[in-house]
Amino acid sequence: MKAFITLVKLYLNSIFRFSVMRYSNDGRERRNAVMGVVAIVIIIVVYGGMSGMTSYRMISAGVDPAIPFLMIATLASLFALAMAFAQGSATLSAFADFDTLMGMPIPITLIVLARFLALYSVEALYCAAYLLPCGVIYAILCAPVWWFYPVFLIMLLLLPVVPVVIGSGADLLLSAAFAKSKYKKGITSTIKMILLMGFIIFAYMLPQLSNSFLNAPEKTAAITSRLYPPAQWFAKGATGSFPLALLFIAGSAALCVLFVLILNRTFLPLHDRLSAGYHVKNYKLGMLRSSGALKALFTIERKRFFNSTAWVINTIIGSILIIVIGVAGAALSGTLSAFFRVASVSGYTAAMITGILIFCATISPTTSCAISMEGKEIWIAKTLPVRAKLWLSAKLLMNLVLVGPSLLIAITLLAVFYRGILTAADILGIVLMPIASLLFTTVFGLYVNAKMPRLDWNTDTEVVKQSGSVLIVLLAGIGQVAISVLPALLTGIRWLTPAIAAVLLCAAAAIYLYLMKNAEQIRRNL
Amino acid sequence: MLEIRNLVKSYGNGPRAVDGLSLTVEAGDIYGFIGHNGAGKTTTLKCISGILPFEEGEILIDGIDIKKDPMAAKRIMRYIPDNPDLYTFLTGTGYLNFLCDIYGIDEATRHERIQKYAQLFEIESKLGDLVSSYSHGMCQKLALIGALVQQPKLLMLDEPFVGLDPKAAHTLKGIMHEMVEQGSAIFFSTHVLEVAEKLCNKIAIIKNGKLIKAGLMDEVRGDNSLEELFLELTDE
Numbered sequence: 207m208k209a210f211i212t213l214v215k216l217y218l219n220s221i222f223r224f225s226v227m228r229y230s231n232d233g234r235e236r237r238n239a240v241m242g243v244v245a246i247v248i249i250i251v252v253y254g255g256m257s258g259m260t261s262y263r264m265i266s267a268g269v270d271p272a273i274p275f276l277m278i279a280t281l282a283s284l285f286a287l288a289m290a291f292a293q294g295s296a297t298l299s300a301f302a303d304f305d306t307l308m309g310m311p312i313p314i315t316l317i318v319l320a321r322f323l324a325l326y327s328v329e330a331l332y333c334a335a336y337l338l339p340c341g342v343i344y345a346i347l348c349a350p351v352w353w354f355y356p357v358f359l360i361m362l363l364l365l366p367v368v369p370v371v372i373g374s375g376a377d378l379l380l381s382a383a384f385a386k387s388k389y390k391k392g393i394t395s396t397i398k399m400i401l402l403m404g405f406i407i408f409a410y411m412l413p414q415l416s417n418s419f420l421n422a423p424e425k426t427a428a429i430t431s432r433l434y435p436p437a438q439w440f441a442k443g444a445t446g447s448f449p450l451a452l453l454f455i456a457g458s459a460a461l462c463v464l465f466v467l468i469l470n471r472t473f474l475p476l477h478d479r480l481s482a483g484y485h486v487k488n489y490k491l492g493m494l495r496s497s498g499a500l501k502a503l504f505t506i507e508r509k510r511f512f513n514s515t516a517w518v519i520n521t522i523i524g525s526i527l528i529i530v531i532g533v534a535g536a537a538l539s540g541t542l543s544a545f546f547r548v549a550s551v552s553g554y555t556a557a558m559i560t561g562i563l564i565f566c567a568t569i570s571p572t573t574s575c576a577i578s579m580e581g582k583e584i585w586i587a588k589t590l591p592v593r594a595k596l597w598l599s600a601k602l603l604m605n606l607v608l609v610g611p612s613l614l615i616a617i618t619l620l621a622v623f624y625r626g627i628l629t630a631a632d633i634l635g636i637v638l639m640p641i642a643s644l645l646f647t648t649v650f651g652l653y654v655n656a657k658m659p660r661l662d663w664n665t666d667t668e669v670v671k672q673s674g675s676v677l678i679v680l681l682a683g684i685g686q687v688a689i690s691v692l693p694a695l696l697t698g699i700r701w702l703t704p705a706i707a708a709v710l711l712c713a714a715a716a717i718y719l720y721l722m723k724n725a726e727q728i729r730r731n732l
Numbered sequence: 733m734l735e736i737r738n739l740v741k742s743y744g745n746g747p748r749a750v751d752g753l754s755l756t757v758e759a760g761d762i763y764g765f766i767g768h769n770g771a772g773k774t775t776t777l778k779c780i781s782g783i784l785p786f787e788e789g790e791i792l793i794d795g796i797d798i799k800k801d802p803m804a805a806k807r808i809m810r811y812i813p814d815n816p817d818l819y820t821f822l823t824g825t826g827y828l829n830f831l832c833d834i835y836g837i838d839e840a841t842r843h844e845r846i847q848k849y850a851q852l853f854e855i856e857s858k859l860g861d862l863v864s865s866y867s868h869g870m871c872q873k874l875a876l877i878g879a880l881v882q883q884p885k886l887l888m889l890d891e892p893f894v895g896l897d898p899k900a901a902h903t904l905k906g907i908m909h910e911m912v913e914q915g916s917a918i919f920f921s922t923h924v925l926e927v928a929e930k931l932c933n934k935i936a937i938i939k940n941g942k943l944i945k946a947g948l949m950d951e952v953r954g955d956n957s958l959e960e961l962f963l964e965l966t967d968e
Contacts, residue, residue: 231744489860491847494829494839502833506819513821582817588783590834591806726802730785 210316213307217324220664221672234731238658242674249677250335252684258339265347274340276441279365280434282336286329287369288402292519293667294374295381297325298469299480303664318469322462325374328672329366337362341444350446357451358444364458368436371465378469378476385479395515402519403526499592503600510579511572511604516670517579521605524566525612531562532616539623546627554695556632559620560703561691563640567613568683573651574676576601577732578660578669584732594725598652602718605648613640635703639690642710647686649717651679656721656728686710733759733794733886733917734780740788741772741779741941749775750786751941757886757917757934762908764932764949765921766958768966772941773921774814777890780919781811794885807835809886810879814894814921816871824859824866824874831878845881852903853877869895880907887911889920893927905931929958939966 219225223239230236261274298321307317341358344350380397384390436454443451469476497505511517535542546555580587587597621628621636628636655675663669670676690710694702721728734757741750750772757763767773778784780791782802791798793805819827825846832842850856853873858866866874872895879887887908893901908918908931922928928935929949935958936946944965945952953961 231746233744485865486860489857491825491843491850491856491859494825494832494842494846496829496837496839496842497833499834499836502830506822506830509821509826510819583819585783585811585813585817586819589781589806589811591803592834593803730782 209312210320213316213320214323217320218327221324221328221668238660238674241658245674245677248681250331253332253335254339257336258343261340261343265343271344271348272441272445275444276437278336278340279437279440282333282365283369283434283437286333286366287373289329289671290325290370290373291377291398291401293516293671294325294377296516296665296667297321298374298378299476304477314473315466315470318473319466322466326366326370329370330363333366334362337365353448354444361440361443361451361454364455365440367458367462371461375465382476382479391513391515395518398515398519399522402523500596500600503592503597504603507576507600507604514579514666514670516667517572520570520670521572521608524569525609527566528563528612528616531566532619536619536623543624543627555624555627556635556700556703557691557695559624559636560639561687563613563616564643564690565683565687567609567640567644568647568686569680570676571647571651571679572605572608573601573648574655574679575669575673576604576652577655578663578673578675579666581661581663584661588729588732594729595722597729598721598725601652602648605651609644613644629700631700631704635694635700635707638704638707642707642714643686643690646710646714647679647683649714649721650682652721653717654678659732661732733757734919735792736780736789738789739776739779739786739791741775741784741786748941750779753938753943755936755943755946757919759915759917760912761917761934762912762932763917763919764928764935765919765938766925766928766935766962767938771938773938774890777811777888777921781809781888782806808884809888810882810884811888812875812879812890812892814891816875818863818871818874820862820864823862824855827863827874828878828881832881835882837881842881846877849877849880853900869897869900872896873900876904885916887916887918889918891922892920893922893924925958925962937962937965
């Protein structure tokens with residue numbers, strides 16, 4: 207048991223970096239670790255606030271209290287499922303310490319359970335952030351029976367179990383199935399991308415579900431329950447049905463035990479399969495094509511990016527969504543333009559287009575973790591005879607190449623197809639603002655990562671999903687949507703958007719100049 | 733080829749990892765750098781290669797100050813750490829081609845040199861595989877080939893023989909001799925004193941960040957074996 211607790215502490219320490227915060231002599235490293243935790247706390251507060259407000263709005267409007275529980279539990283579970291699917295295999299089968307642990311007198315069950323708990327605990331944190339405010343609002347407004355409090359807390363703890371088991375199990379199966387393929391990264395990334403796009407489309411529909419929850423709650427609740435029954439058990443259990451609460455608790459616990467038992471039996475063969483690489487037979491060295499230093503550095507960035515499934519999924523979704531929005535918006539322009547005119551909301555069209563494009567373009571730039579992703583290989587970049595400016599430029603270029611073309615296509619399509627209901631200022635805003643946002647986010651991401659690098663990671667998900675710089679840039683992206691759209695909407699002065707774009711471009715230029723001027727120092731201090 | 737003057741390096745508020753170290757490596761030298769664990773060998777090598785900044789002192793590579801003109805200095809030297817973490821997402825060929833692009837080596841030359849060293853280290857058939865599938869020794873060989881194809885004037889190696897099979901170690905020793913005959917210099921750290929004794933013409937011993945003995949192997953060693961001298965000096 208002591209070994210198990212030690213392992214769990216070890217894995218949690220690796221995620222949240224408690225030891226670095228406590229013991230590191232390097233002030234900068236300690237500050238970065240603290241900032242990482244602060245960013246997680248901010249995200250939890252934002253999620254919790256949104257969940258609390260939605261719950262309050264619905265319960266105080268007289269809606270059945272089970273419905274906000276159902277809605278938020280479904281959303282939280284889908285979020286946990288997506289995260290576990292994206293990083294489950296990497297966390298459960300990260301074999302950096304495999305040899306060390308296997309050489310110790312620790313049962314495999316404990317190792318498996320500790321890894322599962324490490325994966326589960328992060329999702330549990332986010333699920334609690336979603337559901338706890340909902341529970342508090344319910345407790346205040348509905349004064350539930352006494353057993354609500356302990357049962358709700360137990361169910362809250364168990365909520366991510368089912369999605370984490372399904373998500374990480376599916377990820378492990380997928381990784382194992384293509385482990386020996388030359389294109390395993392490409393295949394698994396593409397499959398994950400398609401499935402996660404489905405998840406995003408569903409999440410996009412949730413606000414509409416929220417409205418229909420208010421209009422026809424029973425009908426919509428029935429549809430959602432069929433989609434994910436455990437959320438229904440959770441919601442009913444939290445609001446008075448003790449048998450359903452027990453069913454949820456027992457079902458989650460049983461699934462967890464079953465998963466750990468299966469993993470326990472398959473852990474060693476799984477390790478064998480996942481660690482088997484693709485080997486070329488009868489390889490002969492051919493002529494090698496030469497290129498310039500920037501192209502060579504960019505190639506490294508490109509290959510590193512596409513080698514990390516977590517990174518690809520985190521970033522490329524924005525790019526795909528931009529294209530989808532551009533093409534769908536153009537295809538439906540006749541219908542939507544007519545709707546905007548009839549509904550007298552044509553004034554909001556530019557704000558909506560700009561806001562959506564900015565959100566997709568800034569949600570997760572590659573630059574926010576591009577330096578951290580160098581990891582232990584950083585010594586190569588530090589010893590190469592290339593200017594640090596060039597090294598940083600390759601990282602900036604990667605994000606621009608990834609998002610820029612799709613953004614330009616979408617901007618052109620939307621500006622052309624909606625020109626009938628847009629003013630000149632609107633069109634200028636639609637063109638300038640997303641471009642300015644992309645440029646700003648690209649350089650800002652690199653700036654934040656240069657200030658908060660994390661090179662001592664074991665799995666790329668620690669950097670891509672949990673590092674402070676990524677979370678800060680994510681929040682900054684949401685902030686950019688508000689800053690760029692709200693002033694024009696609130697004042698009605700449409701030229702404000704292009705003016706803000708100009709300010710953002712200046713800010714981007716200033717950060718770019720700072721990065722280029724201090725490039726050598728940034729690289730030297732890593 | 734390499735001149736270190738009064739090098740001082742500390743980590744944060746900790747004690748000095750390297751404390752006033754001065755050393756000269758000349759062209760044609762195979763210079764061994766020995767010391768106990770944590771003595772400051774790797775820190776010194778990392779300072780020379782431009783990986784770590786340092787507070788005081790000067791490091792000149794062929795007369796070029798690493799602080800003032802790091803690009804020019806890095807163009808003529810190569811460093812390989814004791815546990816080289818290479819780009820695991822590239823194939824062996826991809827990694828070597830990347831280095832050749834950075835160093836501006838033309839296509840015919842890079843092909844010829846890669847083939848030569850890959851054959852010497854018996855890794856040619858594995859160059860098409862991803863680095864992630866390589867063993868520690870294969871990574872070490874690939875890192876060595878990556879350094880050798882640049883034909884650096886100064887080659888710095890941190891524990892180069894760890895992980896290499898006996899044949900590869902023998903090959904490396906041969907290449908080291910060949911390089912210094914052509915006017916390069918080699919500066920390397922090792923714990924294998926027998927190797928240092930046979931291979932190096934000069935030796936430096938570092939203890940707690942301070943250089944305690946340096947010079948020609950025969951003069952430093954005197955009538956003792958290197959092992960006896962090392963134990964005597966580091967026990968004091």
